[in-house]
Amino acid sequence: MNKVIALFLLLLIINSCTIDPGKGLPGNLKCEYIVNPVGIDMQRPRFTWNLNDERRGARQTAFRIFIGTDSAEVANGKGMIWSSGKVSSGITFYKYDGPYLKPFTKYYWSIRLWGQARKRTSISDVASFETGMMNISNWHGYWISDTRDINLKEAPYFRKTFIINGKIKSARQYIAATGLYELYINGIKTDDSVLDPAFTRYDRRVLYTVHDITSLLHEGENTTGVLLGNGWYNHQSRSDWMFHKAQWRARPSFCSDIRITFEDGTTRIISTSDDWKTDLSPVLFNNVFTGEKYDFSKEQAGWNNPGFNDSRWKNSIIVPAPSAIIAAQVMPKIRAGDLIPAVRLRKPDYFTWIFDLGKNIAGNARITVSGYPGTAIYLRYAERLRNGRADIANINTHYRYSGFDDPFQTDIIILSGKGKETFYPRFSYKGFRYVEVTSVEPLSLTKESLSGYSLNSDVQEKGLIRSSNPLLNQIWFITSNSYLSNLMGYPTASPNRDKVGWTASAHIAIETGLYNYDGITLYEKWIRDHLDEQQPNGALPSIMPSPGWGYAGDIGPAITSSLAIIPWNIYLFYGDKTILEESYQNIKRYIDFTSGLISDGLIKNEKNVIAAEKTETSSDLISSVYFYADVEILSKIARALNNDSDNLKYRQLADTIKNAINNAYFDSIKCIYGAGRQTELSIPLYWGVVPANARQKVADNLAKDILNNKKKMDVDMYGSKAILNVLSNFGYADLAYDLAVSDKYPSWGWWIANGATALYENWEIGYRTDRSMNTIMYGEISAWMYKALGGILPDEGNAGFKNIILKPHFVTGLDYFEAIHTSPYGKIVSSWRRAGDKIIYDVSVPAGSTATLTLNASEILEGNRHIHGNRYVNIDQNSEHNYSLFLKSGNYSFTITESKY
Secondary structure: OHHHHHHHHHHHHHHHHOEOOOOOEEEEEEEOOEOOOEEEOOOOOEEEEEEEOOOOOOOEEEEEEEEEOOHHHHHOOOOOOEEOOOEOOOOOEEEOOOOOOOOOOEEEEEEEEEEOOOOEOOOOOOEEEEEOOOOHHHOOOOOEEOOOOOOOOOOEEEEEEEEEOOOEEEEEEEEEEOOEEEEEEOOEEOOOEEOEOOOOOOOOOEEEEEEEOHHHOOOEEEEEEEEEEOOOOOOOOEEOOOHHHOOOOOOOOEEEEEEEEEOOOOEEEEEOOOOOEEEEOOEEEEEOOOEEEEEHHHOOOOOOOOOOOOOOOEEOEEOOOOOOOEEEOOOOOEEEEEEEEOOEEEEEEOOEEEEEEEEEEEEEEEEEEOOOOOOEEEEEEEOEEEOOEEEOOOOOOOEEOOOOOOOOOEEEEEOOOOOOEEEOOOOOOEEEEEEEEEOOOOOOOOHHHEEEEEEEEOOOEOEEEEEOOHHHHHHHHHHHHHHHHOEOOOEOOOOOOOOOOEHHHHHHOHHHHHHHEOOHHHHHHHHHHHHHHOOOOOOOOOEOOOOOOOOOOOOOHHHHOHHHHHHHHHHHHHOOOHHHHHHHHHHHHHHHHHHOOOEOOEOOOOOOEEEOOOOEEEHHHHHHHHHHHHHHHHHHHHHHOOOHHHHHHHHHHHHHHHHHHHHHHEEOOOOEEOOOOHHHHHHHHHOOOOOHHHHHHHHHHHHHHHHHOOOOOOOOHHHHHHHHHHHHHOOOHHHHHHHHOOOOOOOHHHHHHOOOOOOOOOOOOOOOOOOOOOOOOOOHHHHHHHHHHOOEEEEOOEOOOOEEEEOOOOOOOOOEEEEEEEEOOEEEEEEEEEEOOEEEEEEEEOOOOEEEEEEEEEEEEEOOEEHHHOOOEEEEEOOOOEEEEEEOOEEEEEEEEEOOO
């Protein structure tokens, strides 16, 4: 018997050590959610990966991470710096907890996994990450500028020439700036990013970026050049947001260290000081909000190259550091898309050309033109035409005239007369479809003379929607266009009328963003902006970052709920508690501050109203519901962080607010809130305020109101967040779909039927002012497609799609639908199509995940077998026609006979 036991144990050990090289290989290795990042500051960076295995039931049972400074050793499973040891876990996320990471060091890492059969995989491919400054004390450079005159309009050049002796192993340039910059080495721009660094509350946090300049340097004479723009730092234009009076405002400045490591192991640092030379550039004016003015005759050829004569340039001046926090910018940079050719050109008169790009974008125009010396050309950007000319009446409401050189959404160029000259803005962007070019001098322009290009944070795509309805597909597409148009290092509400980070539109669109794009690091940055902006008493402004404007918001928590809603959704989508831990105390301060403003458990705002299509809704109800949602979320965050006392405290506060809302607004006889308007019914349902025994009746009344309104919506942007979701959740998915694909006023399809290529700010289409035609305020419909039609939902108890909730709705009128979302564990696919009187439902659950699939059906087959015969599916048949199927990872195809009950 002992020999048998010994043999069994030996076989068990051999099996556990067996390498399965062809299955379950780890992939998609990222550090801080970025592939091979350069310049991170945290001592506990996060590592993520996927298990690449499509076999049913595939899962990870353990992992081991290896980190070292020698890539060959790491490739062989040797962690000379640190190894995690074998960690028994199915989570594809881990925080470094090894020895102190040194600054300016490139580390390599790899990972080995163990699968469900306790077979270990081969070592993954080697990934890397490189630390940055790590501490502000590691900066050598001074902060420099060219003057202290905040009213000087020309943008400054800076240059520094230096000699390199020796063979270079690697070289990095670290640069922090207030405002914006372009960085050059020997006349070559160091990367393809624009509008760097990202906008922050400059007197509390400034970001720096790292550029790999190894290939751009050579032995001998080298030159680094910087062109510095105003950005939001020295906001010379005037607007309602008062950035021109910001407490941080000053002439732009920057700090830079070039760190060169030679083959012999020695290091040299070239830093900013007052020996850097500076002069004014051809950029005569620049403002991120309005536009730029550029004079080709003032160009200085070779200004950023060795050998340039800078004897007439002056020395830079040393200025104070703007902030005590100089942090690494660890998120996707803003980049330009491909050039968009004009689809048509019209010439309404001798002096005017109208270029039409065919779609509304956020970005700029690029024009190539020649003309007489001194010829002034105006490029006016507009979302629409009126009487054949560019019309900006819908977007210039918040602009305040700042001078002849600063018209709104306009670039001005002055030609040198030296042949063809190409202009594109460097330090501004616009929201537009049309570019009106005017000049009093003769020009020869063709349709090819001007193109557009879009700008947005270069976030990775994570989602895709496809269906048999072209209108539904188009709505998803233009929603994505609007989302990206409003992602410029922080979420904005429109790319033209304000460009500021409105908190309300951001929290309304958070799920749309996370289903479609990998935005975790960008939102983490923006939540840090919240922390920087929060007043000691807990108050928040309604725009982030803010120059001090917006702390007295009109409708309270309905605006500033971003501090609770966004971190919670990041956690749900990624399963990463970091953002919860960082913001927890701030959320508490915000909740405690707002609690001091409530009266009888309610938010009171002096009868402010929010307008829908026909009706108005009291902001008191909306704000009170959102405050309830914030407190409810805080109690959940406390539970996720194992803080039982706070969980209980805020759970009780949430119950108090809910009861107060229902006592004040809910008619328990009629089962309506307020006057029973669609927004009034939708929002309490969506956020869980309605008493459990009345939810279906409230949903019934909502559906009844819509049907009585001839299947038309009557909701504001808050109602648009809720209405399709609650209809789908309470048995009216077909009605929700009908609203979603309607082309009658008011609807998303109505916009498209009238030429929209992005989402509008208001249902009405007309020539009213203060209405952008490219906003994400009504963008929840994209998330609804994933949640209701695809049925893909995160599980609060198993965040990060460790377990996937699947509740697809096979709506009438749609023959085919597919939703794809790439979760932290891999690709989730939920796809269905009609085949006669059957539904063919295909689903892919990534390795390491499970799924709970809920279906209303009279029969479910996999292949030719009833699901009861499938050992990979656990079934809970709650009633005669309601099934709950527990799916392991893998690919499934079900044939469903829909229940008619």
